Amino acid sequence: MKHEVSQRYVECIKRLKEEGRIRSFRQFAKSVDYLPQSLSEIMKGRRDVTIDLLYKTIGHYSLNPAYLFKGEGDPFSKSANGDFRVVTLMVDSQGRENIVHVPVPAQAGYASGMDEKTMESELPAYTLPDYQYKGGTFRSFDVSGDSMDPVLENGDKVVCSFVEPFYWKHSIKSGQVYVVVTCDDVLIKRIENKIPIDGTLELISDNDFFRPYTLEIGEVKEIWHVRTRISSFFHGRSRYSAQQEQISSQRDIINRQTKLIESLENLVRSKNEVPNE
Numbered sequence: 090m091k092h093e094v095s096q097r098y099v100e101c102i103k104r105l106k107e108e109g110r111i112r113s114f115r116q117f118a119k120s121v122d123y124l125p126q127s128l129s130e131i132m133k134g135r136r137d138v139t140i141d142l143l144y145k146t147i148g149h150y151s152l153n154p155a156y157l158f159k160g161e162g163d164p165f166s167k168s169a170n171g172d173f174r175v176v177t178l179m180v181d182s183q184g185r186e187n188i189v190h191v192p193v194p195a196q197a198g199y200a201s202g203m204d205e206k207t208m209e210s211e212l213p214a215y216t217l218p219d220y221q222y223k224g225g226t227f228r229s230f231d232v233s234g235d236s237m238d239p240v241l242e243n244g245d246k247v248v249c250s251f252v253e254p255f256y257w258k259h260s261i262k263s264g265q266v267y268v269v270v271t272c273d274d275v276l277i278k279r280i281e282n283k284i285p286i287d288g289t290l291e292l293i294s295d296n297d298f299f300r301p302y303t304l305e306i307g308e309v310k311e312i313w314h315v316r317t318r319i320s321s322f323f324h325g326r327s328r329y330s331a332q333q334e335q336i337s338s339q340r341d342i343i344n345r346q347t348k349l350i351e352s353l354e355n356l357v358r359s360k361n362e363v364p365n366e
Contacts, residue, residue: 092137092255093160093255094137094138094143094157094158094253094255095131095134095136095137095138096134097156097157097160097164098131098138098143098146098152098157099131099132099134100164101146101150101152101156101157101164101165102114102117102132102146104164104165105117105150110150114128114129114132115128120149121142121145121146121149122145123142123145140176140178140226140251140253141178141186141226143157144176144177144178150165151165152164152165153165154254158253158254158255159254159255176226176251176311177189177203177204177205177208178226179208179209179212179214181216185216185223186225186226186227187214187215187216188214188215188216188217188222188227188228188229188248189208189212189213189214189227189228189229190212190213190214190215190228190229190230190231190246191212191228191229191230191231191275192212192213192231193231193233195211195212196230196231196233196274196275197273197274198211199212199270199275200270200271200272200273200274200275200310201272201273202272202310217248221316222248225250225251226250226251227248227249227250227251227316228248228249228251228268228313229246229247229248229249229319230246230247230249230268230275230277230313231244231245231246232244232245232246232247232277235296236277236278236294236295236296236298236299237266237277237278237279237294237295237296238295238296239295240266240295241266241277241295241318242320244320244321245318245319245320246318246319246320247266247268247277247315247316247317247318247319248315248316248317248318248319249267249268249313249314249315249316250313250314250316251311251312251313251314252267252312252313252314254312257284257306257309257312258282258284258285259285261280261282261284261290261312262280262282263280263281263282264279264280264281265279265280265314265315266278266279266280266315267279267280267312267313267314267315268311268312268313268315269290269292269304269309269311269312270309270310270311270312270313271304271308271309271310272308272310276292277315278292278293278294279292279293279294279295280292280293281293281301283303284306288305288306288307289303289304289305289306290303290304290306290309291303291304292304
């Protein structure tokens with residue numbers, strides 16, 4: 090068994106059995122729609138618990154996410170000080186996990202905490218053909234505003250992978266772009282990870298007009314690592330032309346400077362030449 094989360098999960102399942110809340114591990118596996126053989130591997134320390142199984146167990150048996158991910162509070166106390174929430178998953182008819190999209194109009198509601206029924210009715214879900222989206226939990230978010238120009242533009246969409254809270258401290262890479270969900274907002278920023286130092290994240294905009302600011306980790310509910318940008322296709326040539334014009338302008342400046350240097354060199358050379366007698 091690799092992770093402390095899995096160890097705490099096993100402790101919780103054993104406690105459920107000791108307290109008589111489940112008759113057997115097999116019965117427990119069926120109650121959360123999980124293969125008994127796979128659960129046996131987890132109980133024996135040969136396999137780590139999946140985020141999907143964690144989600145189902147937390148919902149079914151009131152496990153405390155703060156205890157599972159951080160070892161804080163009572164294992165079964167929902168009122169414990171959990172700084173994050175359980176991520177709702179949406180699957181297709183074959184049980185494969187979909188990518189849930191959170192458009193701008195829904196972002197405030199998503200941040201405040203949508204229940205599963207509201208999410209299913211209001212948020213579109215889809216799949217992408219690339220193999221990298223077949224394993225793991227993904228969300229996509231609309232980009233709003235110009236705080237991340239020129240890397241991300243207003244109207245772009247970002248496809249992101251879920252970062253489990255247990256890994257926030259060490260797996261969040263400074264200098265990379267993440268979606269940070271608080272109780273009030275969905276933020277797309279470049280992050281400076283200061284959790285190991287003082288328990289904070291510094292959120293940085295690529296647009297220099299917006300100043301960086303610090304967020305206490307206790308204010309964070311979800312973190313998503315940006316993997317892919319989806320942009321509208323532009324049929325015109327204006328962007329390309331603007332780049333070409335800039336390159337052409339810089340080339341002209343370099344050419345003029347080169348000619349000026351050459352003329353100065355020739356002038357200096359002519360003055361230093363001794364006339365033949």
